[in-house]
Amino acid sequence: MSRAPFPPFAEDSARHKVRLAEDGWNSRDPASVALAYTPDSRWRNHVEFPKGRAEIEAFLNRKWAGELECRLIKELWAFAGNRIAVRYAYEYCDDSGQWFRAYGNENWEFADDGLMAARHASINEHPIRETDRKFHWPLGRRPDDHPGLSELGL
Template structure:
C-alpha cells in the first residue's frame, strides 16, 4: 500500500468508528482543499453529486474546485444517519453564498461505500438548495458547526 493510501477508521464499522469517519469527512470538506480531499477516495472512485456523475480522483478534484468557486463561504455539517460493515449513510446541511451575495442552505443525504483500506469507493449525494437570508444562517463565521442544535431548527 502506498504511503498516502488508506484512511482509518477501516471497515467493518461500528457506531463509534462510523461517527469518526463522518466527522473526519466533515472536517476535510470544510478545508475546501480538493487536492487533499481527493486522497480519501479510491483512484477509480465513483461519485454522484446530484445530476453530476464522475469517476476517479482527478475528476473529483476538478469538481470540488469548481464547486467552491461557485459556493462561497461554504460551511458544512454532517451527521451519521446509518451504517453497515462497509457503508455509511449521512445527512448533511451546508450554507454558502453565490457571487451576488445571496445565501443558500443545502440539505441532503449521502450514501458512502468503502474499500477495505478505508478509502471511499462510491459516494452518492442528493440535495436541495433553499434560499435564506443572512439572519437565518446557522453556521456564521466563528460558530462551531458541531454545536448548532439542528434538531430544534425549523426548516
C-alpha cells in the first residue's frame, strides 16, 4: 500500500498532502484515516501515545465519539524532504452543547511509500460560544471556497 504524493515534497505536493489529511480527518472515518499511517506509526497527541494502526483507529473512535459536529482546517507551515509541519484549528461541541475551538501544530514524518510514520501534535483548546464559530460547512470535506486559517485570521 502507498499514498501519493511521495517524499521528498515540493511546495505543491506538500500542500496537496496537507489537504488530503484534512479531508481524511473531516470524513470522521477512523478505519479509513488509520490507513494513511504506516502499520507501526507513532503518535503523540495530548497525553496519549498511540502506536500502530489499531491503536490509532481506537484513539480516533474515542476522540470523535466525544467531539460532535467537528470541523477541521489544516494549513501547511513548512516542509523539507520527508517532513511536513502544519498548523490547524478545529471546532466541535460536546454532548452538553458546549462548543470548543482547538488550535495546534503537527510535525509529520513520512515513509518512502507516502504513509505517515510519525505524528507529533501539540494542541490547546478553549470553550467558545456557538455564535463565535467560524467553521460552518456541512459535516464532511471543507468546500474549496471556504476560507482557510489565514483568511479567517486564525
